[in-house]
Amino acid sequence: MNEVVALPQAADEVLSQAEAAYRQLRDKLIMLEIRPGEPINDGQLAAELGFGRTPVREAIKRLEVDHLVVSYPRRGTFATSVDFTELADVSEVRELLEPLAARSAAIRANAAMRRELLSVADTIAGLEPNPAESRDLMRYDLTVHRLIYKAAANPHLEDTLIRYDNLATRIWCLVLDKLPSVSGHITEHVDLLRAVADGDADKAGELALHHVTNFEETIRKVL
Template identity: 85%
Template sequence: MNALPAMPPAEDEALSQAEAAYRQLRDKLIMLDIRPGEPINDGQLATELGFGRTPVREAIKRLEVDHLVVSYPRRGTFATTVDFTELADVSEIRELLEPLAARRAAKRANTAMREELLDVAKAISELAPTPAQSRELMRYDLTVHRLIYRAAANPHLEDTLIRYDNLATRIWCLVLDKVPSVSGHISEHVDLLKAVAEGDADKAGELALHHVTSFEETIRKVL
């Protein structure tokens, strides 16, 4: 089976070791490469990721704030469990903020960003994934959302939405085996990306809201 093509990174800037360690660990937790409840060993992770213990420890502290890891005195640090009862709360926030980000991005994205949005839309439209590649597809979902948040040009909004999208994606990944297909969920991004790139703020907002509400509906059907 051929792997799906990798999406371009959402940011090109040089990262500090602590930031790079944080992003790698964050995505491992989101995509369930580190399973809920699994112990977090900073020495082992430092070796695995090729960083020193200090940046990994800094990353773990940030991940506690993100509610992706939790530390207990004398017990250690663990990946948080996934609480499905949080779905409604997370969705409520995303239903308000995702359309806002999409509308802002449609209005504020620069020319280079609009071209990048269209390039990603084209890449997704050309995908022909198999059911076994559902987890790989979810990486596209993360990339698209983070790209739109960055295009919205509001760092506070971006940070907030990344945090809640991460929690939502983690829930989705936990039920992937129960969902018939995620291809439709990913293909919805094509029209959304085009609307943002073309500056159609109203359509972008509507599509973003639909995307979030359909996500919640799909999850609830399989719970």
């Protein structure tokens, strides 16, 4: 089995318990390890993740803002459903902002970030995709996008795109079993990462746009 690269986090970044709980729960919801419609029990999650209830509750509040969980009076909190009708709206935003992030990253990324982008590109290029590992491969998609957003050095753009990429990834994960393979979707990142690392803003923008439009076309074929 391929070893999945870790999702990016600055080496000197010390996370609060609330932030760590938020990131872990967010990625469980994105990858559908917590299924759509599943109840969210803060006590159970706190025990499972090794945090106190307070940081988990703070994380859940943030996840509501991200539209990943929803709370109902007297009923409780649940993972949101995946609404395929949102695909067009999500894609419309991403088709504008993903190329912007890629171009900005190509211009602004520092030397250390460019080395990291190339390292991830080399890792993905060396993968031997296995259809049985589709869900694990999708973690590379999250890794690549988050690295590019970070390299763009615009925290407002980064926050916005992470939120929309999270929603897009949930849609993708829900139809994984209907897709013959996601390897092509993942290997597309190699040229994109290298264009960003090389500082080729125009090529990076074009590849980012192609990646997003190809994502929507692939999803629509299986719906």
